[in-house]
Amino acid sequence: MPKVDEKVYLLLDAGGTLVFPDFPFFAHLVNEITGRIPSVAELHRAFLHATHSLDVLLGRALAGEPVPYDADYFIYREMLRRITVPPEAIEQILREVEEINLTRNIWTFTGNWVVPALKELAAAGYRMSVVSNSDGRVEAVLKNAGLRDFFDLVIDSAVEGFAKPDPRLFRRALSRLGLAPTQALYVGDFYHIDVLGANRAQVAALQLDGEGLAEAEGWPGRRVPNLSALPGLLAESGLDLDDPSWHPFPPDPPEAIL
DSSP: OOOGGGGEEEEEEEBBTTBBBOHHHHHHHHHHHSSOOOHHHHHHHHHHHHHHHHHHHHHHHHHTTTOOOOHHHHHHHHHHHTOOOOOOOOOOHHHHHHHHTTTSSOBBBTTTTTTHHHHHHHHHHEEEEEEOOOOHHHHHHHTTTTTTGGGGGGEEEEHHOOOOTHHHHHHHHHHHOOOOOEEEEEEEEEEIIIHHHHHTTTTTTEETTTSHHHHHHHHOSOOOGGGGGGHHHHHHHTTTTTTTTGGOOOOOOOOHHO
């Protein structure tokens, strides 16, 4: 497997990595319904805890437990619960979110660390593409956020017909880019979606763990708080993506690839 100084190709998740729910819009809805205005920082922290709660559920599902959920609305509901929005107000907010989402994807917020990190990676010579579970609109979301030009390709699960952790989504990206799995590193925020799916496709993976919650679970693997730490990590001397810490999940057996 190539060392990072050979410029491994970077495959990035979108939601929770590059873009986030429209926190100012959620703050407006909370204020409209409850009279309280949560800060963007408060909502972002609640979002990180909400996504981790979903990640835990996904792990239980992998172990065979029946845990029905709607990923986006689980996250929104848990995020609002964590900032102490009353249950009846949460449901009213989610009805408004559902209506708005018919006309625009609401994952439109980007942290102030995202563009500087992408610029630093591009300046260092790293090429990048996006592999995202989305609704067919992620390319437009990235374009509207001013991020699309950083990426060679944008792979959207709704367009391709399968979603992470299905390794076919990663293999589709690798095929279009002319890459072997050993030439790429995937970066995303979900252990049981992003890391699992990438590893199943034989791709090294790095998890974003902004609150250290995955680390506290004792889940194996490599992680950093957010995208701003990626350039520094890649600059480390002797960093070898063949190390098992980048592959906490086994690859799919050869017969599963056929």
